[in-house]
Amino acid sequence: MLRPLATLAVVAIAALLAGPATAAPRDPDVPRPDPPGRWRVIDHTDEKSTSKCIGNPITPLCTVETDRACLLRKDDKLCAATVGRTVDDIRLIREESERDYDERMRAVFAKSRIPRLDEYEKFRVIKAERASAKNLPRLKAPINRRSKPYRVEIGDIVITIDEVNCWRSGPMPGCSTPPYGLKWIYFLHRKGDQWVIVDEHYPGD
Numbered sequence: 001m002l003r004p005l006a007t008l009a010v011v012a013i014a015a016l017l018a019g020p021a022t023a024a025p026r027d028p029d030v031p032r033p034d035p036p037g038r039w040r041v042i043d044h045t046d047e048k049s050t051s052k053c054i055g056n057p058i059t060p061l062c063t064v065e066t067d068r069a070c071l072l073r074k075d076d077k078l079c080a081a082t083v084g085r086t087v088d089d090i091r092l093i094r095e096e097s098e099r100d101y102d103e104r105m106r107a108v109f110a111k112s113r114i115p116r117l118d119e120y121e122k123f124r125v126i127k128a129e130r131a132s133a134k135n136l137p138r139l140k141a142p143i144n145r146r147s148k149p150y151r152v153e154i155g156d157i158v159i160t161i162d163e164v165n166c167w168r169s170g171p172m173p174g175c176s177t178p179p180y181g182l183k184w185i186y187f188l189h190r191k192g193d194q195w196v197i198v199d200e201h202y203p204g205d
Contacts, residue, residue, distance in 0.1 A: 029157055029195075030128045031061040039122035039164075042068040044115060057081055060157040060188040061125070063195045067186070068123060068163070074115045084196040122175060123163040126183070131156045143185075143201050150187055151199040157188045 034040070041050045042065065053062035054069045055078055063082050070078035076087045098109050131139050131152050139158055140149040152158065163182045166175035185201040 027130055029060055029190075030130055031059075031125050031159065033126055033128065034124040039124050040065070041120065041122055042072055043120040044073055044117055048120070054078065055081055057194045057196065060128075060159055060186075060195045063188055063197060064159055064161065064186050067197060068121060072115065072119065072121055074113045081194075082197050084191050084194065118168045118170065120166050120168070121163055122166060123161045123184075125159060126162050127158075127160040129158055131158060139187075150201070152187045153189065155190070156198070157195070159186045159188065160184070161186070 041048070042054075043049045046052075046054055049065075049069065051062070051065040051069075053059070054066050057063035057066050066078050067082040069075065070082060076090045080087050080090045098106055101109070129135065129139075131154050133154060136152065136154060139152050142149060161184050163184060164176045165182075167173050182203040183201075184203070186197055187199040188195045189198045
């Protein structure tokens with residue numbers, strides 16, 4: 001019995017000398033999931049939005065917030081910033097995608113590009129992770145009807161958000177509530193000193 005007790009004593013002393021175990025440093029590019037009940041707000045002005053970096057995609061989360069503002073505000077400049085393109089590129093892509101439609105449908109598309117000032121949105125980060133050799137096969141795997149793997153490489157950041165639409169007026173003012181929220185998954189790649197969207201999974205995809 002003496003030898004085991006002596007061994008345990010040595011182990012205990014060594015543990016005390018080593019001090020408390022240090023946790024691995026947090027990845028600054030991977031945002032923490034938002035706790036239940038916490039929502040980020042995207043509105044038609046930066047002052048009314050919780051983000052402080054809309055239009056400046058210097059982190060993966062800033063790029064996601066810029067994209068949410070792009071969709072809400074119908075702002076080509078913001079949309080271009082999220083994919084590392086120019087405003088002219090965005091407008092040319094849109095023109096080419098609408099070229100084969102008749103005049104009536106093009107008018108519908110034009111109307112859809114007018115921002116609705118009575119609308120805003122809330123979203124929360126559900127999950128975020130950096131792509132590695134270990135999780136890459138899972139992150140690439142298609143979801144639902146997707147026929148092709150997602151464009152994601154080792155080192156990319158994948159952020160999943162839950163988004164709800166909100167209205168200040170109309171027949172049903174207020175925000176839609178889960179489970180009516182919409183799940184988006186963003187795949188982001190570092191390009192120079194910015195992060196750009198290289199792929200995404202969106203509601204209805």
